[in-house]
Amino acid sequence: MESSSTAAGGGNMKGYFRQRKKTGGITKSNSNSKSKKSSSPDHSATLASDIAKPPSLISHASLDLQDDYDGNEEVLRQFDVNMAYGPCLGMSRLDRWDRANSLGLNPPKDVERLLRVGKLRSECLWDGRV
Amino acid sequence: MEVDSENNLQRKQSFYQSTDESFEIQKEMYRGQQYSQIYFARLHLMRTLLYSLLPHWKPHVPVCTVLGLEESKECIIVGTLYKHMKLKPSILDEYSKERSSTPLVKPHNFVHADDQLVLEDESGRVKLRGAMLISSVYVTGIVVALHAKETVGGDFMVEDVLEAGLPHQEELPRNSGEDKYVVFVSGLSVGSSSSDPLQFQLLVDHITGHLGDEKEQSVAAQIVQVVIAGNSVEVPRGLLNGQNLASKDQSRLSEPIKELDILLAQIAASVPVDIMPGPKDPANFSLPQQPLHRCLFPGSAAYNIFRSCTNPHSFELDDVRFLGTSGQNIDDLEKYSEANDKLEFLERTLRWRHLAPTAPNTLGCYPFTDKDPFFIEICPHVYFVGNQDKYETRLIKGSEGQLVRLICIPRFGETGVAVVLNTRNLECHALSFGTQFGT
Numbered sequence: 001m002e003s004s005s006t007a008a009g010g011g012n013m014k015g016y017f018r019q020r021k022k023t024g025g026i027t028k029s030n031s032n033s034k035s036k037k038s039s040s041p042d043h044s045a046t047l048a049s050d051i052a053k054p055p056s057l058i059s060h061a062s063l064d065l066q067d068d069y070d071g072n073e074e075v076l077r078q079f080d081v082n083m084a085y086g087p088c089l090g091m092s093r094l095d096r097w098d099r100a101n102s103l104g105l106n107p108p109k110d111v112e113r114l115l116r117v118g119k120l121r122s123e124c125l126w127d128g129r130v
Numbered sequence: 131m132e133v134d135s136e137n138n139l140q141r142k143q144s145f146y147q148s149t150d151e152s153f154e155i156q157k158e159m160y161r162g163q164q165y166s167q168i169y170f171a172r173l174h175l176m177r178t179l180l181y182s183l184l185p186h187w188k189p190h191v192p193v194c195t196v197l198g199l200e201e202s203k204e205c206i207i208v209g210t211l212y213k214h215m216k217l218k219p220s221i222l223d224e225y226s227k228e229r230s231s232t233p234l235v236k237p238h239n240f241v242h243a244d245d246q247l248v249l250e251d252e253s254g255r256v257k258l259r260g261a262m263l264i265s266s267v268y269v270t271g272i273v274v275a276l277h278a279k280e281t282v283g284g285d286f287m288v289e290d291v292l293e294a295g296l297p298h299q300e301e302l303p304r305n306s307g308e309d310k311y312v313v314f315v316s317g318l319s320v321g322s323s324s325s326d327p328l329q330f331q332l333l334v335d336h337i338t339g340h341l342g343d344e345k346e347q348s349v350a351a352q353i354v355q356v357v358i359a360g361n362s363v364e365v366p367r368g369l370l371n372g373q374n375l376a377s378k379d380q381s382r383l384s385e386p387i388k389e390l391d392i393l394l395a396q397i398a399a400s401v402p403v404d405i406m407p408g409p410k411d412p413a414n415f416s417l418p419q420q421p422l423h424r425c426l427f428p429g430s431a432a433y434n435i436f437r438s439c440t441n442p443h444s445f446e447l448d449d450v451r452f453l454g455t456s457g458q459n460i461d462d463l464e465k466y467s468e469a470n471d472k473l474e475f476l477e478r479t480l481r482w483r484h485l486a487p488t489a490p491n492t493l494g495c496y497p498f499t500d501k502d503p504f505f506i507e508i509c510p511h512v513y514f515v516g517n518q519d520k521y522e523t524r525l526i527k528g529s530e531g532q533l534v535r536l537i538c539i540p541r542f543g544e545t546g547v548a549v550v551l552n553t554r555n556l557e558c559h560a561l562s563f564g565t566q567f568g569t
Contacts (some may be wrong), residue, residue, distance in 0.1 A: 083252045086170035090163025091499050099500040103174050 007090040072114050075123065078113045088124040094125070138441070139347055140338065142310050144354040144371060144447045144553075152503040153418035153440040155496055165490045165498040169210060169271075173251060175505055176273035179294055186275055186533035187292050191425045193337070197253035200279045207286075208275045209251035211268050212488070215466065218492075236568045241266050249276060249286065256280075260288035266468040266477070271487035294483040295393050296528030299509035303449040304535060308554060311352050313337060314546040316359035316408070316456065316516030317541025321386025322365070325543030332563045333548060334393055338400045353550075355447055356401055359407020359516025359539055360456025363387050387412070387426050394436065395429035400495065402435035406443045408456035408517060416494035417458060418442060418503060442485055444510070450553050453506070455536075459486035461517075462493045473524045476515055476536045480506065480526070512551060514539055521547050523558045 085107055087099040094115045100107040114120055122130040137172045182310060184206060193206045215238040245265040247258040260278065263495060268274075302379055315333065319325040335483040339350040363386040371380055397403050405415030408423050421438035424431040433439075439445075449497040452467045463475045479485055485504040489495035518538040526534050534554040541546045548561040 086174070086252075087164075087166040090167060090497075091159050092161070095499065101173070102500070103171070105174075126167070 076114060076120060077125050079108065085101060089126050089130065091124070092122045093124055094122060137256070139219075139344075139351040141351045142308065142337060142354050144310055145449075147357065147446045148437070149440065149444045149446060149451075150440045152501065153412060153442060153444075154426065155418065155420065158498070160497070161499075163497050163499050165495075165497050168495070168497055170252070171498065172271075172484070172505065173210050173273055173502060175502060176223035176294060177251075179483070180208045180273065180275045180292065181404065183294070184275060185291065187275070188290070190502055195253045196249065196251050196256050199256065199286070199326040201282065202279050203445055204277065204279045206275055206277050207249060207251070207256075208273065209249040211270060211272045211274060212248045212250055212255070213265060213466070214246040214248060215240050216244050218466070225233065232463055239371060239465055239468070241466065249274075251402045257285045258288055259285045260336075262291060263288045269463060269466045269488050269492045271489070272482050272484065274482075279544060283422070286483050287445075293481050296480055296530070296534070297309045297506055297509045297529070298530065298531045299481055299511070299532035299534075300449070300451070301420050302511055302533065302556070309352050310448070310553045312355045312357065312452075312512075312551045313353055313548055314359060314514055314516075314537060314539045314551065315542050316539045317330070317361045317543050318358065319361060319364040319410075319541070319543030320388070322364035322470045322543055326546070326565055327389075328544070329546045329563045330393060332565070333542070333561075334396050336561070336563075337397055353401055354465075354553075356397055356403040357443075357454075357514075358403065358405045359443075359454060360406050360441060361543075362405060362408070362409045363412070364410055364543075365456065366410070381412045382398075391427045391429045393479040394427060395433070398430045398433040403430075404439045404443065404445070406439050406441045406454075406456050406516070408441065409458055417489055417498065419456075442504070447553060450512065451510040452512045452514070453510035454516065457515050457517035459489070459491060460515045462486070462488045466492060471522060471534050472515070472518055472538045473522050476513060476538070477526055480509070480513060480534065500533075509534060510536065511535065511556060515518075517541050520545070521549060521550075521560045525556065527535055 057113060076093060079085070079097070085096060085105055091099070093111075097107050097112055099117060103110075106118065115122070181193070188206065190205055191206050191291060193208070196207060199205065199207070205493040210567070218235065219240070240379070247263055247265050247268060248255050249258055258278075259281070265407060273294070276286070276288050277290040278286045278288040281287050298409060318330055320327075320330065332341070336346075336350060337353055337356060339347045341350075364385060365383060367381055369375060375383065391518070392508055394403065394405070405422060405427075407419040409417075413422055413424065427436065427438070430436045439551070442453065442459075444451070444453045446452070459479065460472060460475050463469075463479070464472070467475075469475050469478070479487065483506045484502075485506060486493055486495070487504075489504065490497070511527065511533070512535045514537040516539045518540055519542045520538070522538040524536050526536060535551065535558060537549055537551065537558060539549050542548060546563045546565070548563075549558060550561050551558050
């Protein structure tokens with residue numbers, strides 16, 4: 001197993017830290033207040049930047065801000081964690097929306113619109129992480 | 131034997147329609163989901179139903195969720211019951227420090243006086259107390275509405291329980307007053323050392339009209355359907371211990387099913403037959419069991435009136451609805467609850483509107499995500515369960531005038547008893563074959 005003593009080391013470490021940044025982006029500790037407001041897509045991606053990405057850990061020149069965590073993804077994540085539509089793990093988001101619709105739960109139409117366009121993640125928030 | 135062509139008896143016919151689509155899992159794709167999905171679908175389906183029944187039951191009491199409970203305030207909550215059982219075997223018992231609490235001889239029934247009922251919905255759980263709730267009647271997985279009050283200790287003191295009750299039933303059709311019979315048999319156990327091949331051959335001969343005089347044959351000509359409810363073969367257990375099989379043992383494995391196919395082909399040549407898989411048949415383990423494959427029955431599958439069906443199986447014959455299983459659901463209820471007889475378990479599943487409430491807790495089940503196929507939507511006219519100890523039957527009535535014939539089909543390999551039902555008036559009698567000479 002190759003190891004590197006510096007943060008800006010070889011390929012493996014870079015890939016490892018890149019993954020860490022993504023999970024850092026979804027911690028709710030400082031985004032709670034934001035999630036209650038109506039979505040403000042331009043700001044949500046920059047929220048976690050200070051806590052999860054201290055300058056010492058930036059292994060390449062640009063800040064990895066955009067990922068897949070923008071305003072639309074935030075809307076879909078709120079749909080994922082909403083208890084009223086049932087558990088989200090093990091189903092694709094569109095299947096879960098269809099289930100909620102056929103059970104008469106009136107899930108939000110803009111979630112359906114975002115999912116059918118197809119550019120965003122089709123699997124839920126926790127998929128592949130638990 | 132002369133064949134007199136003018137006196138050929140014609141067998142009666144019925145219009146058959148299978149309603150097994152919800153039990154087939156060919157279209158399902160497993161995505162790594164857990165059982166929380168099927169529990170959610172079940173809770174939501176039944177909660178919507180129970181909410182619609184609440185205004186007729188207790189219109190003045192407010193409804194809330196588990197998290198919304200307030201102390202000393204009466205309310206109604208709807209949720210899934212969970213029964214915490216002291217004697218229920220758990221994999222963690224192996225690691226527990228007090229080994230003496232679990233007996234070495236496993237009891238068949240795990241009910242104990244200290245069993246505790248808990249009500250759960252998406253927001254939380256609450257412990258249930260009260261004399262109204264007899265824990266030995268209920269099992270994990272039923273959805274009910276409870277009228278109760280939260281006590282100081284955080285428990286819920288139950289005053290009244292509402293079950294979903296029998297679903298709506300279509301009226302029994304008046305079909306010109308003709309007697310048409312359906313024969314139910316289960317537990318044929320072809321290939322087992324205790325089953326008698328002569329008994330099964332007698333049954334086949336009776337159904338196909340090769341037994342008896344003209345009067346007998348005219349009775350047999352009124353049989354329109356045969357239903358075989360599970361456990362039709364019994365593979366010798368000694369062969370299935372994980373060792374590689376010699377070629378002569380391999381042929382021993384397939385002999386029971388070949389023998390069954392020969393006999394079934396005789397029946398299928400003359401009367402429609404439905405065969406359901408059971409716990410010991412070569413089908414998948416978890417419910418809903420998928421139909422036994424056509425290639426197992428090369429002789430019988432040539433007839434299009436031979437149908438291999440799922441377990442549970444539901445069908446309509448001349449607009450009379452039938453629903454039944456090969457016994458796994460009722461046997462599981464027997465392990466985790468108590469009743470006076472098996473028919474009482476059958477009645478309870480109908481009143482709870484769920485074929486197998488203990489699935490997936492203690493009964494293997496496919497992890498559906500968007501539906502619960504065991505939910506009983508329309509009340510059947512005939513509700514049967516196979517592979518039971520003895521023949522029992524009862525007619526039960528529902529609150530809206532529903533009438534259901536409950537049938538426990540005994541194991542044919544042990545008892546030699548089949549059940550015959552008259553679809554005109556839902557009357558039932560036993561057909562017993564003895565092969566002992568003298569007594």
